[in-house]
Amino acid sequence: ASNFSVLILGDTGVGKELVARNIHLHSARKDQPLIHLNCASLPENLAESEFFGHAKGAFTGAQNARQGKFQLADGGTLFLDEIGELPLAMQSKLLRVLQSGEVQTVGEDELKYVDVRVIAATNRDLKHEVEQGRFRADLYHRLSVYPLSVAPLKARDExxxxxxxxxxxxxxxxxxxxxxxxxxxxxxxxxxxxxxxxxxxxxxxxxxxxxxxxxxxxxxxxxxxxxxxxxxxxxxxxxxxxxxxxxxxxxxxxxxxxxxxxxxxxxxxxxxxxxxxxxxxxxxxxxxxxxxxxxxxxxxxxxxxxxxxxxxxx
Missing domain, CATH: 1.10.8.60 (Helicase, Ruva Protein; domain 3)
Structure with missing residues (x-):
């Protein structure tokens, strides 16, 4: 029921999304939205817009203003699936939001504040990714306030x-x-x-x-x-x-x-x-x-x- 960030670790197919959904449903935010974002499917040039939204005309093709996932999850929970796939450039911007709660919509100068609990999941060994320089150490520690490991099915034969x-x-x-x-x-x-x-x-x-x-x-x-x-x-x-x-x-x-x-x-x-x-x-x-x-x-x-x-x- 806390607002701690949670990092769910486990192999592909073990049910990490189900774990995230249950964490949200048993939290004080259960009546607020649970927003899902798959980081592995994000085009790098559109990642910032997906996270923070964009103003009309902010870039070619932005014909209408659009809210990002952080604005949609305000007051609730944002589930970041496959967080290990997030590009390094985007990792620093995500870290800023987690530290301060400040969101800057693409194409706008005004800063907005959001109240979002982040639950992240990955099938990668993020400690190894940090050692290899592919994942920011400060972001890893910010996300893994409460890490959970989901065992593979072969270890849960019952x-x-x-x-x-x-x-x-x-x-x-x-x-x-x-x-x-x-x-x-x-x-x-x-x-x-x-x-x-x-x-x-x-x-x-x-x-x-x-x-x-x-x-x-x-x-x-x-x-x-x-x-x-x-x-x-x-x-x-x-x-x-x-x-x-x-x-x-x-x-x-x-x-x-x-x-x-x-x-x-x-x-x-x-x-x-x-x-x-x-x-x-x-x-x-x-x-x-x-x-x-x-x-x-x-x-x-x-x-x-x-x-x-x-x-x-x-």
Missing amino acids: DVILLAGYFAEKTARKLAIKQLKLSIEAQLLLKKYDWPGNVRELEHVINRAALKAKQHQWQQPIITIEPEHCELNLSAVNTLALEHSNQLVIPPLANNISLKQATDTYTQQLIIQQLKQHNYNWASTARSLQVDRANLTRLAKRLGISIKKSLSPS
Whole structure:
């Protein structure tokens, strides 16, 4: 709820804009505007006008006066996305506004004062950019009064299924699907994938998978997303699996094997390994795999996994 400047750091696609929106909505400025400006898409010759506005006739093509993003955000919050892409010449002018609150419209001599909270975001390492002389150190310190780092999706695997379910609900409404669900095999696949494109990639994967599942199951009352609908890079899944387990080994796969067959092979070995580690206890194994016990036993039965118990004389 403070007026501190916030710098949001994180890879592309992790949801930095969502973080900025929530900061604004929980601040004292929530009833005032949140203005968005993508610094990466700014032509250098028009950047000053975008930030501070221009007077009529200030330059060729300026047929009407226009307010800049700082004037539009007065009293509210200005979100500067991809701040690491801002040209050095513009960085010094932005610093002046942050220090004094003074804005000078292009083509006018009069100074105006604005009350704007700035939230900036970048996928660059700004400390490294400062060391390389590509970003002003004084601007970096002015922006990063309260830095926030958003972890990549691969470091938040507990969020994957939650987010996938949310995107599935959104997609179901768009595609007029009454009921859309993710199979257990698909959930396991999603959790083991590395997600280089983060949350944005997950959303696109679910959108495409839902469309394919609807096409293949259009006569079914419940549409189920299966692994073959997800179009994930299997080598990335296999690599991640090997990183997480020094015992699980993915066997050589035939060139013409389907994604579903390969996923079943991996899932089967993972369940068997976890059963052994948990002394063939289904409940403990289900907890380690973060799935429901009943769902796990049904999946194991489909994959041909069974446990035979026998008594031996003492």
